Amino acid sequence: MASGMAITLDELVRRFGGEVVGEGAYRVEGLAPLDKAGPAQLAFLANQKYLPQVESTRAGAVLISRADLDKLTAPREGSNFIVTPNPYAYFARVAQAFIELSAPKAKPGVHPSAYVDPAAKVAASAVIGPHATVEAGAVVGERARLDAGVSIGAGVTLGDDVHLYPNVTVYHGCRLGARVIVHAGAVIGADGFGFAPDFVGEGDARTGSWVKIPQVGAVQIGDDAEIGANTTIDRGAMADTVIEECVKIDNLVQIGHNCRIGAYTVIAGCAGIAGSTNIGKHCMIGGAVGIAGHVTLADYVIVTAQSGVSKSLTKPGMYTSAFPAVSHADWNKSAALVRNLDKLRDRIKALETALADKKNGEA
Amino acid sequence: MASGMAITLDELVRRFGGEVVGEGAYRVEGLAPLDKAGPAQLAFLANQKYLPQVESTRAGAVLISRADLDKLTAPREGSNFIVTPNPYAYFARVAQAFIELSAPKAKPGVHPSAYVDPAAKVAASAVIGPHATVEAGAVVGERARLDAGVSIGAGVTLGDDVHLYPNVTVYHGCRLGARVIVHAGAVIGADGFGFAPDFVGEGDARTGSWVKIPQVGAVQIGDDAEIGANTTIDRGAMADTVIEECVKIDNLVQIGHNCRIGAYTVIAGCAGIAGSTNIGKHCMIGGAVGIAGHVTLADYVIVTAQSGVSKSLTKPGMYTSAFPAVSHADWNKSAALVRNLDKLRDRIKALETALADKKNGEA
Amino acid sequence: MASGMAITLDELVRRFGGEVVGEGAYRVEGLAPLDKAGPAQLAFLANQKYLPQVESTRAGAVLISRADLDKLTAPREGSNFIVTPNPYAYFARVAQAFIELSAPKAKPGVHPSAYVDPAAKVAASAVIGPHATVEAGAVVGERARLDAGVSIGAGVTLGDDVHLYPNVTVYHGCRLGARVIVHAGAVIGADGFGFAPDFVGEGDARTGSWVKIPQVGAVQIGDDAEIGANTTIDRGAMADTVIEECVKIDNLVQIGHNCRIGAYTVIAGCAGIAGSTNIGKHCMIGGAVGIAGHVTLADYVIVTAQSGVSKSLTKPGMYTSAFPAVSHADWNKSAALVRNLDKLRDRIKALETALADKKNGEA
Missing domain, CATH: 1.20.5 (Single alpha-helices involved in coiled-coils or other helix-helix interfaces)
Incomplete structure (x- = not known):
């Protein structure tokens, strides 16, 4: 990654904290892994097993914890470090900053090909992309960005700095907090899967039908949540489906109506969570996990990939039910x-x- | 749920059947669960375990079966009931009616930003939303509603009162019956997954390629079916893929080419059904179930969540192969x-x- | 299938190889299965068990291998054959040719409702459909076809003869080779799922957040790959996610960031592959298979449907971990x-x- 912009280690520490060991006026222009970085790049050590690479790296500077720095026996002469308790998170923040420096800014305003209903309220600093649709009563926050083909239903509220990637659909009445990111093709607020059976008779003599249960709740998504591509989160039947702040959901995940997903929980790709289930805070749900409806998971529950949860899990800890493939x-x-x-x-x-x-x- | 409209119990019975026990002229304005309803709301009892709530509810009236009404020992004075054999289905129908009363009607017509090919035939009562596309030869029925960004291929037929939510894609030649609902992002009629192997040699010496088998069938969807968000139903290779009437399919479900899904069958989220499989009527396929290709399921088969079906199931009944997660x-x-x-x-x-x-x- | 065009057996052999046994001037107009074909249609024998049908078919001609032709004891008088080592692949190629003959050609050019940034470069022979978006710096190859609502990000490269079906999204910087087909709703290049934990404290006292790791790689897709409807392929974190040539991926598949999928590998619907996994060439990944991150699969590995792979599979062969449903x-x-x-x-x-x-x- 090269941004074309240079920044001193002192400036990084001023913005992101930590302490320089070496030359504070040293300039870096981008980030790279330890084994690939050159003198203009910042690398990081987040995993003990790469400690030897710190001694051989050509990186201009390295993000490192105090404990790891103390373990170095022969750092290269003239090495520069920024010491921080969490080099990986520090790296992520610096990487974001470089991207902000280098990425072209989209111009605020509504693209001529977009359709915004006169009864919608769009912040002047927002960017509404080509062929986007914003229906009546919707509110779009400051600096929000709606990419091509996004569809925002009536009465939707989008917080400041929201970014909806192309072809995202948000059904009427849903509310997304500040800085929420939704990736392309995701669908927020489709009808929950609810039908009342109205049949009489048995076997071939059965007559009747399924009667659709109107889904009159909506979806609420808290600040700083991120929703993956083509993921679907259904609206509630009577009350709302709730995704709390800073929940991170991967691609192709299904969240049924009336679920609540606790803050900071992460859900990996292809997982499916049936309706009315309540997942605690700080949980980690593995890829392709299935969770039944109407169950509760405590805070700090971890479910490993491809496992199935059919009952409530009332204690924190790791749960599993998948076999690994053999011949x-x-x-x-x-x-x-x-x-x-x-x-x-x-x-x-x-x-x-x-x-x-x-x-x-x-x- | 409050609609702002009031309706008498007598009027409900006139429209939906049942019998008033109490005051027929009593007016309700909306629906709510037993424990939350107030005097202007209608509640329902569908599950025996909530029977005690009927005696304490503040609801203006309660939908109840004759058998359950007879079990009440101390109904509140002045309680009103509508007696019906299926309170849950009755509730669903009343809820639909309240929504129809209260929801703003979309104005018939083609949105100026939509593209309708001159050789397509769209009923004057249909609503074609912003940025929708209707290709040549397509036929759109009375009161059909195509939301923003919907794409209808050449020669598609959409029945009366169809509702396609935003960004739905229907490929050329597919046919949807009356009142079919398709949620956002679903894809009807993409090519089935078919390739003829044309390789010679083994291991590193292998040469050749996969040759695409043209998929020249289409998808037929019967009346009153509902298809979930981001679900995919592939077109047939030579003959059609068929979804019969009143089939209900949840989100993120995959239906392979040349499948037939029998009437009234319900399929929960994240299920996948491989090609040429034939599922009977009135089946219930649980979430994340996988069903192999070229198998047949009898009518009234139930497959529980996350199970895998690799052979035909010739008898009605419940089938399972999933383990629940443990520590x-x-x-x-x-x-x-x-x-x-x-x-x-x-x-x-x-x-x-x-x-x-x-x-x-x-x- | 009937195309309205007729072609002689001699002409087929001239274009696709093989040898006529019978009357080379015989004309066929389409393809059909052995048991349904009439005198104007070409059928094929790819599976020994249908050999008896070759003796009774009314097909005008049959594609057959030399070995199978020699097994016929009583072919109908006047039967015509094209002898080829791989009748199924031959059939597929002929079927493609009939479709090309009969399908209406889309007119080259940009639809008036599409938006193409002035800084994008679109071949004059390309077809840009209604409401499509092509951002600055994108390059669209000869005869490429972008259907309604397709969104192409900045700097994307699309090879010659690419076909993107409606509502496909390709994020900035991704590169698709020649003849790549992407079905409706698929998302190429969304951010990989990467967050650095930055929390302190335990239990209810935990504070902090997930810090997003910018995903600055892209997605490369090789020539002749096909990607299914609503499938998602994430961009890499630092390096690219790579789909090699002639990989065939079905619907609703998730490919995590930094994966590499080897040439000619096929992946069935609903499979999920976590990040940084390396799958060999000529592999076959069954439906709903889950593969963990950071593992390697050798060339020619087959994983059966619904199995889970948690470790590297270093030898070719078939692997399984799914149970079939029983009562x-x-x-x-x-x-x-x-x-x-x-x-x-x-x-x-x-x-x-x-x-x-x-x-x-x-x-």
């Missing part, structure tokens, strides 16, 4: 035995009986 | 034992042999 | 035994001890 032949052997576990158990029981009989017979 | 440590213990089940079985066999030898030896 | 009651029995496998093992151990004690006692 097809080996798996088939195990799978057949699993299907016949009751027979293995019966054979054990028979052995126990036989042995007890023998003992009794001998007694 | 990671416990799971790892079980998983290791599963991988070594053949060793446990061998130990049982050895015990059986040893015991038989002993018996023979003693005989 | 719910049977499954629950097995599942309970699995959860208690350690108890079964302990009972076996107790039996072994008891038997050994007996032997020792008797010795």
